[in-house]
Amino acid sequence: MFNQHFGQYLLNEKKITSEQLVEVMEYERSARIKLGVLAINAGFMTALQVENVHHLQRIKDKRFGELAVEEGYLTYAQLEDLLENQHCRHLGLSQVIVDKGYLSLAELEEVLVKYKGDTQHTDEELDRMDFDEAARKLLDFSSDGAQGEVYQDYVALLQRNIIRFLDVAPLIGKNESVNVITSQWLIYQRIAGEINLFTGLAMDDAALLEIACKYSGEALTEIDELAKDSVAEFLNMVNGIFCVNASNQGMELDLQLQKVVNDQMPALEKGYRIPITLSFGKIDVIVAVGE
Amino acid sequence: MEEKKVKILICDDSSLIRKQLKDLLLKMNCEVIEAVNGKEVVTIYQETRPDVVFMDIVMPEADGLEALKDIKAYDQGAKVVMLSSIGTSTKLIQALKNGAMDFIQKPYTAEQISKVISDIRQVPIASSL
Numbered sequence A: 001m002f003n004q005h006f007g008q009y010l011l012n013e014k015k016i017t018s019e020q021l022v023e024v025m026e027y028e029r030s031a032r033i034k035l036g037v038l039a040i041n042a043g044f045m046t047a048l049q050v051e052n053v054h055h056l057q058r059i060k061d062k063r064f065g066e067l068a069v070e071e072g073y074l075t076y077a078q079l080e081d082l083l084e085n086q087h088c089r090h091l092g093l094s095q096v097i098v099d100k101g102y103l104s105l106a107e108l109e110e111v112l113v114k115y116k117g118d119t120q121h122t123d124e125e126l127d128r129m130d131f132d133e134a135a136r137k138l139l140d141f142s143s144d145g146a147q148g149e150v151y152q153d154y155v156a157l158l159q160r161n162i163i164r165f166l167d168v169a170p171l172i173g174k175n176e177s178v179n180v181i182t183s184q185w186l187i188y189q190r191i192a193g194e195i196n197l198f199t200g201l202a203m204d205d206a207a208l209l210e211i212a213c214k215y216s217g218e219a220l221t222e223i224d225e226l227a228k229d230s231v232a233e234f235l236n237m238v239n240g241i242f243c244v245n246a247s248n249q250g251m252e253l254d255l256q257l258q259k260v261v262n263d264q265m266p267a268l269e270k271g272y273r274i275p276i277t278l279s280f281g282k283i284d285v286i287v288a289v290g291e
Numbered sequence B: 001m002e003e004k005k006v007k008i009l010i011c012d013d014s015s016l017i018r019k020q021l022k023d024l025l026l027k028m029n030c031e032v033i034e035a036v037n038g039k040e041v042v043t044i045y046q047e048t049r050p051d052v053v054f055m056d057i058v059m060p061e062a063d064g065l066e067a068l069k070d071i072k073a074y075d076q077g078a079k080v081v082m083l084s085s086i087g088t089s090t091k092l093i094q095a096l097k098n099g100a101m102d103f104i105q106k107p108y109t110a111e112q113i114s115k116v117i118s119d120i121r122q123v124p125i126a127s128s129l
Helices: A002-012 A018-028 A035-042 A047-059 A064-070 A076-085 A089-099 A105-119 A123-128 A131-138 A142-166 A205-216 A225-248 B015-027 B040-048 B064-074 B089-097 B110-122
Strands: A176-178 A185-193 A197-203 A253-255 A259-261 A269-278 A281-289 B006-011 B030-035 B052-055 B080-084 B102-105
Touching: A002 A018, A002 A089, A002 A105, A018 A089, A018 A269, A018 A281, A035 A047, A035 A064, A035 A076, A035 A089, A035 A105, A047 A064, A047 A105, A064 A076, A089 A105, A131 A142, A142 A197, A142 A205, A142 A225, A142 A269, A142 A281, A185 A205, A185 A225, A197 A205, A197 A225, A197 A269, A205 A225, A205 A281, A225 A253, A225 A259, A225 B015, B006 B015, B006 B040, B006 B110, B015 B030, B015 B110, B030 B040, B040 B052, B040 B064, B052 B064, B052 B110, B064 B080, B064 B089, B080 B089, B089 B102, B102 B110
Parallel strands: B006 B030, B006 B052, B052 B080, B080 B102
Antiparallel strands: A176 A269, A185 A197, A185 A253, A185 A259, A197 A281, A269 A281
């Protein structure tokens, strides 16, 4: 969860662009975390000290840790601590951002310190942070009362299921009011009953095809009936789980038919758009009063 | 011993569900027929008399629970398994009251489908007698 949260923070702080973040997320999973980034994150070394060790590595045939200890930047105990954590995926995003040159080590150091100060969370807490909490911190539906709580729960559920069924890490942005959808495609479904909720996924051709391939496991190459039905089925499955969760809390809800449209977009009442950045592109989650 | 060829009617408005369920059932040596809504499934049931129906609930024309009632009214012995993303206890009770044999919440697993087929193979199939 650290990577998603930190990525979102970098976007909000305008330290990297959403295009850069998308690219970084593609590489993040395979990134091998280097000791320099780990040492900066742990506060054991400054960016300048890491740069100095990198320079020494170019002229001496020695490993990073060995040189850092020789130079007095790290103790053996600190080095051991870093080596033990090198396998953990936790800092993958930071590593790729540095590798791609989007931030220098000094800029990374600065933003990591600021991030930890701003969020008041330790690394361990950030790792444990769940999507409900992340959605609650970022999204503001305070003027919507009980319906706002429903939106919070819905977005958190959707995020969990994007990971579970599409196998990509979602990064949500702040919600914005919206009345009209202007995207290429809108896949939507109303949930009716004790609460009425409009749910939708707005996206372009490329995102639709990618989500369809990932959810169905089929090799789809064009936006045909099967591709559209795949995305619609993904939304239907998420909404089905939402209804089951509500039912377990004593609230009976029903699903209406899903629709996939690229014109004649439905008008929304008190609607919100929540941008979600995925490794292959961006989509918007749409929630609104469902009547 | 040769496996009984089980005739299955799939009813779902989603082409994805129909395709993937069909692919799975063909691997299990079943004969597969398809319907796309709750009205069509009743007509196709009457014409083909399948051994089992796998049916969605939220569908156009008539929903799966209505179609289930109609199928059971035509053939009290019809074996219908509801396959739906909305697996609430209310829906389950409604489905069982209307005569469903089982209820599987989507996304289904191959094991769940295989269990239904193997249970069907354990009992004599009227159409093959």
